Each structure stands twice: as structure tokens, then as C-alpha cells.
Amino acid sequence: MEGMTNSAVVLADHASYAAAVEEAAQAAAAYYATGESTLDDDSYDRLARGIAAYEREHPQEVLPASPTGKVAGGAAVGDVPHTVPMLSLDNVFSAEQFATWTASLERRIGRPVTAWSVEPKLDGLAVAARYHEGRLERLITRGDGTAGEDVSHASGTVVGLPARLAEPVTIEIRGEILMTTEQFEQANTVRTEHGGAPFANARNGAAGTLRAKDRAYTVEMTFFAYGALPLPESGALAAELTELPHSQVLARVAKLGVHTAADTEVAPRTAATVEEVQARIEEVAALRAALPFGIDGIVIKADLAADQRDAGSGSRAPRWAIAYKLPAVEKVTRLLGVEWNVGRTGIIAPRAVLEPVEIDGSTVSYATLHNPADITRRDLRVGDHVMVYKAGDIIPRIEAPVAHLRTGDEQPIAFPEACPQCGSEIDSSEQRWRCVRGRDCRIVASVSYAAGRDQLDIEGLGTTRVVQLVDAGLVTDFADLFMLEREQLLTLDRMGETSTDNLLAAIDTARSQPLSRVFCALGVRGTGRSMSRRIARYFAEMDRIRAAGEEELQRVDGIGKEKAAGVVAELAELAPLIDKLVAAGVNMTEPGATPPPPPGEEAEGETAAGTEGAPLAGMTVVVTGAMTGALEKLSRNQMNELVERAGGKSSSSVSKRTTLLVAGEKAGSKRTKAEELGVRIATPEEFAEMVGDFLPVDA
Incomplete structure (x- = not known):
């Protein structure tokens, strides 16, 4: 869990405290009113911690507008009273702070906590859904914790929040x-098609969408329940919910x-x-980057109802x-400019140049921008x-401009009129622009990729x-090797006899690589290592693929x-290169694979040729x-092969469709x-x- 931080803005005097x-x-008011804020979450948290630290040292100077100790920073509004206060949560930022908190909780209740519930802290908006006899009657935001805003109008666009429950309970x-x-x-996509500015991030999108009325379009959201409580008419269910452990609720x-x-x-x-x-x-922190939704932490709760009752609640949490x-x-951060880089297949990719910013323990100065159409759709401008957004090892990406911070000085992003690498014309017929010379534009990158380990x-x-x-002039494509x-x-x-002989021996060994690796070396757009293996296993021979x-x-x-059409077109373009490889004696078959049956004769459910009996x-x-x-x-690639x-x-991921997990040392969450x-x-x-008969000879 390295990279954790609980740093705070340092406030030197009352003037800086008042400004903070x-x-x-202002940031909290903007967020809870429209879903937009002048501060990102981390900046707001650091500011709030700095305010709280100053107030601990100067309790006589606390201002009424301070967010300390208030749900939603005291900014949220609402006129629908909550049956039970809907509180926020206090935070910890390290294992040491968490251990201190658990010890404090156990001292408070006078006994060890023997059951904890550990769940994701979802990055969205807290709501209360009231059901009467199984029918959804009202959807309310958290607001200031005592009252919230009625957003029942949006309930029909929320996946996971049924209009009727499976039982007629209140x-x-x-x-x-x-x-x-x-x-x-x-x-x-829908918002920009209707002339609106794109949302800056998913959380702001949910906040704005939940409150919006009379839009010409609808967008979908998702609900995740994290608790339940009885209402006055709940009857026997009330006693059940009151005594059940949280996990069973x-x-x-x-x-x-x-x-x-x-x-x-x-x-x-x-x-x-x-x-x-x-x-x-x-485990949850390690999984964060691959999740299809945002989390900004983990919530830990005493699971037993008795522990919760004895611990009680404060005014905020x-x-x-x-x-x-x-x-x-x-x-x-600020977008300072855009660089246009040419990849090994001639793809011209834009890259955002950013004012450096610290994210998840590293300094981010660049981010991906996908393609020119994406820039236009997001209405991005220099300045x-x-x-x-950055998570794990994923390349940082720009979600959207923070449109309400624009000053009018921002400038349109200039798109290239010729290939930035060689000056040739650009094929802009598809979303991803490409130099008309294709791979010839980046011969070094193309050959280096083909010669790579995988x-x-x-x-x-x-x-x-x-x-x-x-x-x-000895190499114009990797077949020349x-x-x-x-x-x-x-x-x-720097090519003596020994290094020359070693290189020639390595090249000669490469002639016998399986078809899957040769196909991967071609760099067909839309295919990678895994897809190349599937194609090679299915067709068994290059001639059949072509x-x-x-x-x-x-x-x-x-x-x-769509991908099939792209592969056919790419192979036609690569035909001269493949012919050169064949002439050079490079292997064009996949060991252990057999050709597929003629079309129409494939056994139902079969997805690859030549696997029966394996x-x-x-x-x-x-x-x-x-x-x-x-x-x-x-290597992992060799294991997949x-x-x-x-x-x-x-x-790469465990699911209900997984048949077998090969678990080595430190297998972890999988x-x-x-x-x-x-x-x-x-x-x-x-x-x-x-798989003994299929192991590599040197394994």
C-alpha cells in the first residue's frame, strides 16, 4: 500500500485559514449543486484536512462556514427529511492510522471486534431509496445528512434499483x-451530440444527471446498495434488520x-x-485499475449489530x-499542448502535454488523446x-475539459496537415489517422517490434x-533480417566476428518460431499476442489465413x-512482406494445430481447430x-502459448467461465x-x- 498519503494544506495564519x-x-457548493467543482477530490481532501488541523490548534478562531464536522461539507441542500441521519464517513490513509482507529473502537465498546465487513468505497452519490410494500416510492439524495433532495424523477434510468422488489416489504x-x-x-457521447459539454468525470456525470429534469435525452446510471434500515411500517422486517449483521443485511x-x-x-x-x-x-487496491467503475477507497465496518449500537455515531459520521x-x-491540471506521434504501423496518435501533476505517487506530464475525432468530440482546447485520470499501470488519459473554468484565452488544437514523421500525406478516412506510407514511415519501430521477445x-x-x-540500407522490413x-x-x-555470428544464429533460430509469433510480428492492426495465437491455432497454416x-x-x-474486414485488408497490404518471409524459409505453420474443417462442417461450440483430444x-x-x-x-506470454x-x-481474469487457474507463488486475489x-x-x-507433451524442449 505504498503511495498512501494524508498530506494537508498548511495554513500559516487566520487569513490563509479564512481563504481556505x-x-x-465554494467548491462543495458547486459540487452539490451541479456536480461540478473547482477542485478535484484529492485537492478538496487536502484543503479540508488543513482546515481541520488549523482549527485543532486555534479552536477560538473556527468560522461558521467551516466544512469540519459537517456532512457534505455543509453545502448540500434538501427539503425531504431523512428517517435516520444519513452520515458521511471519517477517513484514514494508512495501515497505522487504521490500526489506531480499530483500537479506539474496541476501547469504546469494551471488547474486541470479531467480525469486520470490508467493501469498496464507490465513487458516486449516496442516496436513500424508500420502498412501500415492495414499490419504489421515493429516491432522495443525502443532502446535509438530515434532509435531502427528491430525485425520484431519475429512478427509471438507474440500473440495479428495481421499481418493484421481489417481496412486498416496506x-x-x-x-x-x-x-x-x-x-x-x-x-x-449522447451529451455532446445534443450540444452539451462533456462531463469532466463519471462522478460529476452522475451528480448532474441525477438532478437534471426535462432533458431531451436520457443516460443510464447504476445503483449499488450498501445498507438498509426499517421504516415505521416495516413490521416484522424491522426486528430482522435491527439484529442481522451488516453482511447479512x-x-x-x-x-x-x-x-x-x-x-x-x-x-x-x-x-x-x-x-x-x-x-x-x-487486494481491492490492486484490483482498482481494472474495475469497470470508480472507487476511491475501501469502507470497513464493524459487522455485528451489537458492536454498531455500542459504538454509536457522531454528528457527522x-x-x-x-x-x-x-x-x-x-x-x-492544464493542457499545454498536443504532440502528434507516428507509431510502427503509421498510425498518427495525439498525445496531450500537461502541466506536471502528482497522481497516485508519480508525476504525470503526458496523457493519451486517442484520435482527432475524440479531441473534437470532447471540445478540447490548448490552455x-x-x-x-490514472490508475495502476494504465496510461493516463484526459476525461474532459473542466468547461466552467474556461477564461476565453483557450486556443483550438491544430491538427497536422502532413505526416509529422516523414511529411507524406495523411489518410484521414478512419477515426485513427495514418500516414499513407504505413509501416514504411516507421521502419525502425516496425522491425524492432517484430524482433521483440514476444x-x-x-x-x-x-x-x-x-x-x-x-x-x-541492409533492412527495409523485417523479412530482410x-x-x-x-x-x-x-x-x-561494433560488429566483430563473435557478435556477428551470434546475431546470425539468433536470426536463424527465429526462422522456426511458430506461426502465432510470426503473425504477431506482422503487427496486423487489431490483433496482438493473444489474438495472433487464436488465429494461428484455428487456421494452422499461413496460406489458410491469407x-x-x-x-x-x-x-x-x-x-x-469489423475486425475481420480489417485483418483481410491488412493481410492484402502485407502480402509482399509475407512472400519475402516465405522465400527466406521462415516457418508458416503452427505446431500441434490442424487445419479447420470446411465451412459449414465445424462442430457446434468448437472455437478452434485441432484441439480435440488435447x-x-x-x-x-x-x-x-x-x-x-x-x-x-x-514468461507469461510463453505460458499463454x-x-x-x-x-x-x-x-487474464478469473470469472464463472474460467475452467482452471494455474496458481504459482503469491497468486493473490485471483x-x-x-x-x-x-x-x-x-x-x-x-x-x-x-501438458507434459506440449512443454517447450528446454523447459
Whole structure:
């Protein structure tokens, strides 16, 4: 959990304190009124912590407008009273702070807490849904905690919040409304089509959408329940909800047909000890980047009803629950300019140049912008304040401009009129622009990619050596590598007899690489390592791939109509290169694969040719952790190749469709999820025995 922070803005005197209070109040008011704010979450949190620290040192100077101790910073409004106050949560930012909080809680209740509930802190808006005899009657925002705003008009656009429950019970269900990543992208598409500015992020999108009335369009949101409480007319259900552990309350809510986080990668879990809680916190933090919705922390609650009653609540937050905040993955910064870079296939990709900003423990100075159409759709301008998102190892991206911060000095982004790399014309017929010279525009990048470890794996052929070969006129594409002669190489700088012989030996070894790697080396757009393996396993021979039409290509798992058309077009463009490879004696078959049956004769449910009778036929396999024994030296890509040679389908995530998990050392959350789903788990040694005939010779 490195990178955690609880840093605060340092306020030196009353004037700076008063200015901070005013800034926090304005930011909170803007957020709770329209979903827009002048501050990102992390900046607001740092400001609020600085205000609280100053007030602890100068209690006599506390201003009435201070956000300290108030739900929603005291800014939210509403006229629908809550049956029970709808409180916020206090925060911790490290394992040490969390341990201190748990010790304080146990002192307060006079006994150890033996059951904890650990669940994601969803990055949305808290709401209360009131049901009467199973029918949804009212949807209310949290507001200031005592009263909220009636947003029942929006309930029909919220997935996971049924109009009728599975039972005719009277109950209030509390939870979070948010936009998933997919819903956010769709919302911005619809919004910009109707002339609106795109939302800066998913949270603001949900806030604005929930309150909007009389729009000419609708967008979808998602509800996640995090609790429930009885209403005056709840009857026997009231006693049940009052005595059940929190985890069982969530299970009861799910049975009523309401959406919870139970079916997600970060499903709520119970833990018996603080150590188990901390382990789960680290698991959830590691999963954050891959989630289809935003979280900004983990909520830990005393699970037992008796512990919650004895702990009680303060004016702002319950004493039996805490939010363990994760490092911010969103920040507001300025767009200083746009660079246009040309990739190995000739794709011209825009990259945002940013005013450097600290996000999730690293300094971000650049972000992806996808394509020119995306820039136009988001109405980005140089000088804009932009919301930048970064999570895990994902390349930072710009969500949208923060339009309400515009000053009028922002300038349109200039699109290139010619290829920035070679000056040739640009093919702008598709969303992703491309130099008309294609791969010839970036020969060095194309050849270096083909020679890489996961493609042809030519040892000793780094970028510097490729540049040397290209500059000498010896290589115009990667097929020329297989035609290099010893005398030619010996004339180059820093190429003695030993290094020349080693390079030629590595190139000769690459001739026998399987078809899947050769196909991957071609760099066909829309395919990568996994798709190249599937195509090679299905067709078995390069000639059959080249002869396949769009319809036959769609029989390969993961290839749809659009991708099939792209592959056919790319292979036609690459025909001269493939012919050169064949002439150079490069292998064009996939070991262990057999050609597919003629169209119309494929067995129902079959997704790859040549897998019948193989040890992993029909199985979806996930590999995680460090391999040992016979598999120790295999990279993750080589493990995936092994899975598919043995007839299986490799996957990167555990789900209900997973057949087998190969769990090495430090398998982590994937092993936990496999155990929960009842997925078969094998050690590296057991797996090696299963696929023994398919292991590489040197394994």
C-alpha cells in the first residue's frame, strides 16, 4: 500500500485559514449543486484536512462556514427529511492510522471486534431509496445528512434499483449511484451530440444527471446498495434488520432484487482480524485499475449489530465505520499542448502535454488523446483545465475539459496537415489517422517490434542495432533480417566476428518460431499476442489465413465483422512482406494445430481447430503468480502459448467461465476469487504434468 498519503494544506495564519474555508465552501457548493467543482477530490481532501488541523490548534478562531464536522461539507441542500441521519464517513490513509482507529473502537465498546465487513468505497452519490410494500416510492439524495433532495424523477434510468422488489416489504435501502466506465462514455457521447459539454468525470456525470429534469435525452446510471434500515411500517422486517449483521443485511437486500457489489471483483467480504482486513484492503487496491467503475477507497465496518449500537455515531459520521482512502487517480491540471506521434504501423496518435501533476505517487506530464475525432468530440482546447485520470499501470488519459473554468484565452488544437514523421500525406478516412506510407514511415519501430521477445525473440537485435541496419540500407522490413550475410554485418561498426555470428544464429533460430509469433510480428492492426495465437491455432497454416474471407475469420473467438474486414485488408497490404518471409524459409505453420474443417462442417461450440483430444480442449485457463519447477523460466506470454498449444484458451481474469487457474507463488486475489467461484486450481507442477507433451524442449 505504498503511495498512501494524508498530506494537508498548511495554513500559516487566520487569513490563509479564512481563504481556505471560503474556497472549500465554494467548491462543495458547486459540487452539490451541479456536480461540478473547482477542485478535484484529492485537492478538496487536502484543503479540508488543513482546515481541520488549523482549527485543532486555534479552536477560538473556527468560522461558521467551516466544512469540519459537517456532512457534505455543509453545502448540500434538501427539503425531504431523512428517517435516520444519513452520515458521511471519517477517513484514514494508512495501515497505522487504521490500526489506531480499530483500537479506539474496541476501547469504546469494551471488547474486541470479531467480525469486520470490508467493501469498496464507490465513487458516486449516496442516496436513500424508500420502498412501500415492495414499490419504489421515493429516491432522495443525502443532502446535509438530515434532509435531502427528491430525485425520484431519475429512478427509471438507474440500473440495479428495481421499481418493484421481489417481496412486498416496506424498507429504506441506502446506496451509491454512479456511472460505470461504459455508461460514462455513452453519456458523454449522447451529451455532446445534443450540444452539451462533456462531463469532466463519471462522478460529476452522475451528480448532474441525477438532478437534471426535462432533458431531451436520457443516460443510464447504476445503483449499488450498501445498507438498509426499517421504516415505521416495516413490521416484522424491522426486528430482522435491527439484529442481522451488516453482511447479512446486504445479502437480504440482494435477495430482494437490488444490486449490490457482491457480483464484482471487489465484493464485500467479512474478516475476523485487523490483519485479514488489511490484506483485503491491499487486494481491492490492486484490483482498482481494472474495475469497470470508480472507487476511491475501501469502507470497513464493524459487522455485528451489537458492536454498531455500542459504538454509536457522531454528528457527522458513525463511529463503527471508517473509509480507508486510496491515492487519488484523478487530478485537474492544464493542457499545454498536443504532440502528434507516428507509431510502427503509421498510425498518427495525439498525445496531450500537461502541466506536471502528482497522481497516485508519480508525476504525470503526458496523457493519451486517442484520435482527432475524440479531441473534437470532447471540445478540447490548448490552455484548458482538464481532468486527468490514472490508475495502476494504465496510461493516463484526459476525461474532459473542466468547461466552467474556461477564461476565453483557450486556443483550438491544430491538427497536422502532413505526416509529422516523414511529411507524406495523411489518410484521414478512419477515426485513427495514418500516414499513407504505413509501416514504411516507421521502419525502425516496425522491425524492432517484430524482433521483440514476444514475437520473433531475436536476441542481440535491439533498437540501436536496427537503426544501424536501416541506415546502412541492409533492412527495409523485417523479412530482410533473414537475408543478411556475414560479410555485410562485419562491415558495420561494433560488429566483430563473435557478435556477428551470434546475431546470425539468433536470426536463424527465429526462422522456426511458430506461426502465432510470426503473425504477431506482422503487427496486423487489431490483433496482438493473444489474438495472433487464436488465429494461428484455428487456421494452422499461413496460406489458410491469407485465403480466409471475412466470414471465415469471424469463426475465430474474438473476431467480429469489423475486425475481420480489417485483418483481410491488412493481410492484402502485407502480402509482399509475407512472400519475402516465405522465400527466406521462415516457418508458416503452427505446431500441434490442424487445419479447420470446411465451412459449414465445424462442430457446434468448437472455437478452434485441432484441439480435440488435447489435454486442455474446451478449457479456459488463467495463469497467475510466479511459476516454479519445469515452468519457472517461462514468461507469461510463453505460458499463454503453452495453454493454447495444449488446446485451451488463455485468459487474464478469473470469472464463472474460467475452467482452471494455474496458481504459482503469491497468486493473490485471483486465487481467492477462484476459490469463491469453485474454479479448479492447479500448482505449476500439476499443470506441467497435465501438458507434459506440449512443454517447450528446454523447459
